[in-house]
Amino acid sequence: MSDRLLLRPWRVDDADFLLELESGREIIGPAGLRTTMTTREDALASIARRALDDPIHGVWAITTAVDGKLVGNLLFKPIHLSAGEPSDGPEDVEIGWHLHTDAQGRGYATEAARVVIDDAFSRGLTKVIAVTDPANHASQAVCRRLGMRHLGRTMRYYDCPNELFEKRAPV
Template sequence: MRTVASARLLLRPWRADDADFLLDLESRWEVVRFLGARPRTMNNREDALASIARRCAIDDPIHGIWAITTAADGRLVGNLLLKPIPLSAGEPTGGPAEVEIGWHLHPDAWGHGYATEAAAAVLDDAFSRGLPRVIAVTSPDNHASQAVCRRLGMTHLGRTTRYYDTTNELFAKLTS
């Protein structure tokens, strides 16, 4: 998987030696509380290693799940994904799969603009590779991620139950 750079950040593939950071990140309820329909915290290093293996298994020229690091010192600050989004049970299939962008950062990295900067870099990269549209879904209560979506120039399309078997706010952005 490729790396993606911005002014302050380097998004790179996850590595096994990132397991302690991932465990710290995803063992925090305040970080995972809005992830998926049934959020849960990570409980052990083995779960972190298994999660890293799944993240690294994506072999696609556009999609990926990246570790977000600071460019200056390589400090891990979070996770960013760009991948096909799963439909809710019973949703009609057909046509091209929607691609979602999502992020979650360590609380120590909140408030520095890293989510917006990392997502903007990945969106620019994906659009330059021919991806025509990207969506984001957020919990209706996740106002911080909704603000990131707006800073990215994404359009709010309203509420939907089409993804993840739960109600989400839906945002979309077309290639510029």
């Protein structure tokens, strides 16, 4: 993937790391359902749901290239619309990341996301979005470093207010 990072599928032996990464954090899943990961069983169930058989979309573990140390999570998949939102065209594709606190501030999220976005654009995808919690200024900074344009606050996704960012493929 890059000189510093690799993306790989989540494995059963990653469950303890995933539980630590997501523990106590509200996770928004299919159809906007909110859950909190609290047990190893929750982590294992989440790993099972992360397997997407798709050449572009996925939910991957981010590891360091040198020693394979897990540092976080990167997702790139169709995003769920809020209840009642009209589907007025092709599904929007979301990019998102969550890094372990020990790995934050090193440019890993920007680096991993940039590679995935560039790959998707090379395969014909024309637009990528990111939604962030309005208070998550760190993720908003990553969006800006990726060259994403801030479109303002929206309720279009996940049935809650988010800051919406967009990046379009070069013409």
